[in-house]
Amino acid sequence: MSQFEKPLLLKAKDKTAITFFVLNLLFGIWICLATSQNPVNADIQTLWLVSLTCSFLALNWFARKEDLAFASLAIVPIALRTVLTSKIFTSWTMIFENLKLLLWILGVWIIVAFAEETFRASMTTFAETIVKNIKNKIVKQYKTFFVDGLAVGSWLIFHFVQRSFDWLYFLWLVVAGVTLQIILRKGGLGASTLAHLVINLTA
Numbered sequence: 536m537s538q539f540e541k542p543l544l545l546k547a548k549d550k551t552a553i554t555f556f557v558l559n560l561l562f563g564i565w566i567c568l569a570t571s572q573n574p575v576n577a578d579i580q581t582l583w584l585v586s587l588t589c590s591f592l593a594l595n596w597f598a599r600k601e602d603l604a605f606a607s608l609a610i611v612p613i614a615l616r617t618v619l620t621s622k623i624f625t626s627w628t629m630i631f632e633n634l635k636l637l638l639w640i641l642g643v644w645i646i647v648a649f650a651e652e653t654f655r656a657s658m659t660t661f662a663e664t665i666v667k668n669i670k671n672k673i674v675k676q677y678k679t680f681f682v683d684g685l686a687v688g689s690w691l692i693f694h695f696v697q698r699s700f701d702w703l704y705f706l707w708l709v710v711a712g713v714t715l716q717i718i719l720r721k722g723g724l725g726a727s728t729l730a731h732l733v734i735n736l737t738a
Contacts, residue, residue: 549601559586648731656724659686687712
């Protein structure tokens with residue numbers, strides 16, 4: 536036994552933790568090798584590496600004497616799980632699932648609204664740079680019109696990348712795009728994103 540091994544083994548008073556460490560080591564090697572071609576292997580390997588790494592970071596806990604009587608407190612979450620999964624709480628579970636679905640939908644629409652508004656805002660900035668370098672009196676005179684036209688135009692193209700062209704939808708998009716562009720200019724990015732979100736949620 537080397538000098539490096541002695542202190543750790545002598546200090547290890549938590550025999551249960553040591554047992555779990557050894558079992559974790561053995562089962563980890565076995566299961567990781569046995570599931571090397573299985574997609575679940577990545578999850579198992581991650582958890583196994585975490586357990587090994589954290590074991591060394593928590594060596595002081597191995598030096599502490601265990602008190603298995605406290606393990607009986609496991610009855611608390613077990614009992615609570617039994618109650619919560621009973622028929623009494625089924626309706627509450629459905630309510631929670633519906634709320635989660637609503638939050639998911641809201642999250643998707645927030646991402647869509649923010650993505651489209653930041654896209655059009657960046658196109659507005661880009662268009663301003665282009666128009667600024669065009670030496671034409673008409674363009675200079677109607678600078679805002681050309682800038683907003685380029686920004687809204689690029690935003691319109693953005694919508695038909697993954698869907699077929701539809702005239703009614705196109706006309707609605709033109710009105711919506713111009714409206715949102717006005718909100719962007721007058722109210723800012725936050726206002727246009729909020730307006731965009733409300734439009735999407737009421738669709």
